[in-house]
Amino acid sequence: MKTRVTELLGIEYPIIQGGMAWVAEQHLAAAVSNAGGLGLIGGANAPGEVVRDMIRKCRELTDKPFGVNVMLMSPYAPDVAKVVVEEGVKIVTTGAGDPAKYMNEWKAAGIKVIPVVASVAHAKLMQKAGADAVVAEGTESGGHIGEATTMTLVPQVVDAVDIPVIAAGGIADGRGMAAAMMLGAEGVQIGTRFVASTEAQVDEAYKNRIVKAKDIDSEVTGRSHGHPVRCLRNQMTREYVRLEAEGKTMEELEYLTLGSLRKAVQEGDIQNGTVMAGQIAGMIHDIRSCKEIVESINSQCEALLHKNW
């Protein structure tokens, strides 16, 4: 399947791995890139030097293209923005904010810049600022989310910009990918399905929580604070949502979320930790290699798009 996204990124399949905090490190990124998709290293809240180290280690694991996601709410975002230039990274995606102030420096360095957007207005701004493509991320996604669904956001962004659109949120198999392509997307970004992969350096308890998740297990914390985060329901989210309804502020509830993603990803504490995952977790029933995931999604998608209805 050739699209402007495969051409732009020099990849075989238009499948991009999400730049997930604490999850998207060099082993996962290299595995997705080696499978013919685009692996991403997630800068998340890590200092620039930690990201530099992950980039160098990823180069040892793959000679295929890979990228870095710069999480713009991070206090280290300005450092990470410099590190990607110094390390000669060719592809950068951004999340959780507006990357406009880095755009000129990145473009001058020959970096392909792909901001993640959650609205048409932001997509248009990004095109004007020189973005090479955008990821239109629906509210089905795990982690920090916007309001619009993938089904409604993708076609509206496709109509609003000329650059290629990559769909994200709620996609974990070839059916979801085919649907996204029918909405006008030229590629997909996938997160949760890659967490439940053999190569993800994530505690088995976290992976198994995704495998066991049901359709209604998804919860959003922080809506009333203007910082909605989607994860799987557990003891922590129940407590958070209860206290949030009582009017507790984000600062008052920080004791529940400080370091909580690391707790879940690295220690496997899926009751007190934050188990970020998208709404599609309920459809994921097994842990598979990145190669199997990428190839099965692509082949199922191609078969569906060629079907004579």
Ligand code: TUI
């Ligand atoms: O960034 C994400 N997802 C994330 S970041 C993250 S790290 C984190 N950890 C704990 C609490 C909060 C965050 C976990 N998941 N997705 C991309 C994304 N970007 N979704 C929505 C947006 C977005 C939202 C508002 C992009 C831009 C924006 O406003 C634009 C502006 O003008 O500021």
